[in-house]
Amino acid sequence: MSFTLALVGRPNVGKSTLFNRLVGKKLALVDDQPGVTRDLREGEARLQNLRFTVIDTAGLENVTDDSLQGRMRRLTERAVEMVDVCLFMIDARVGVTPADEIFADILRRRARHVILAANKSEGNAAEGGYLEAFSLGLGEPIRLSAEHGAGMDELYHQLMPLA
Ligand code: GDP
Ligand code: MG
Numbered sequence: 001m002s003f004t005l006a007l008v009g010r011p012n013v014g015k016s017t018l019f020n021r022l023v024g025k026k027l028a029l030v031d032d033q034p035g036v037t038r039d040l041r042e043g044e045a046r047l048q049n050l051r052f053t054v055i056d057t058a059g060l061e062n063v064t065d066d067s068l069q070g071r072m073r074r075l076t077e078r079a080v081e082m083v084d085v086c087l088f089m090i091d092a093r094v095g096v097t098p099a100d101e102i103f104a105d106i107l108r109r110r111a112r113h114v115i116l117a118a119n120k121s122e123g124n125a126a127e128g129g130y131l132e133a134f135s136l137g138l139g140e141p142i143r144l145s146a147e148h149g150a151g152m153d154e155l156y157h158q159l160m161p162l163a
Contacts, residue, residue, distance in 0.1 A: 003162045004053040004081045005045065008107065010090035010099040014119040018146035019056035022047060027108045040073070040079060047156050050163050055079060075107050085113040085162055087140060087155070089146075092118035092129035096136060104136040118146040121151065 007015040023043035045054040051159055080086055088107055107114045115132050118130040121143040133141040142158070144151035 001054050003076035003084040003159075004055065004082070005159070006055040006057065006083040006086045007080065007089060008057060008103060010084045010097065010103065013089045013091045014144075014146040015056050015089055016041075018087075018119070018144070019043065019054055020109060020147065021146055021150070021152075022054050025108060037076075040075075046110045047152065048160065050156065050159055052123055052159070052163070055083060080107060083112075085115060085159070086111045087115045087117055089117045089119045089144070090129065090133055090136075090141075091120050092133070092143075093120045095129040096132040100136065104138060108137065113154070113162065114138050116141040116143065117151065119146050121145050121146045122148050 009015055010137055019041065022045035024046065039054040042052050043056075045052050057075055057089055064161045067148055088103060089097060114134065115131060116138040118126065118141040121130060122145040126143070130141060131142060142151045142154045144155065
């Protein structure tokens with residue numbers, strides 16, 4: 001039995017960095033296809049002895065017009081409903097933003113299972129944002145650093161029961 005994990009969060013929180021870390025060289029890029037695959041990138045992830053499918057909501061980064069919020073919402077809702085578990089990422093150096101709160105609401109209502117991660121947690125600049133993340137009502141955040149690999153053990157322990 002395997003499961004599908006979606007990486008969810010506003011642009012620039014570090015989703016693609018984590019996607020690349022989880023997928024490594026097995027990255028399967030799906031570009032220029034209609035529908036969901038245009039906006040969502042899928043790969044086969046490996047984390048210690050776990051194998052699972054990971055979805056990066058990659059298309060969001062390219063949208064800068066006024067429809068961003070509506071588009072984010074629609075995409076997120078689709079992804080959330082497709083998957084077994086969502087990893088909701090915030091940028092611990094920025095703290096919780098209004099967009100993060102929108103995502104948190106969607107996840108609370110629609111996701112089967114949510115794991116919360118405060119990314120960019122290496123160093124002191126992340127402490128305030130980490131503490132703010134508790135206010136999202138999604139449980140205790142993982143102190144993650146997608147770039148440096150910190151917090152991957154904790155992520156493993158939260159994913160293991162789903163395998
Ligand atoms: P996405 O838009 O959510 O996919 O975010 P990206 O993965 O593209 O990352 C956005 C920026 O944050 C890039 O410059 C990354 O190098 C940086 N980044 C990602 N993870 C970390 C991290 O753990 N720590 C720090 N300091 N920067 C990070
Ligand atoms: Mg990205």
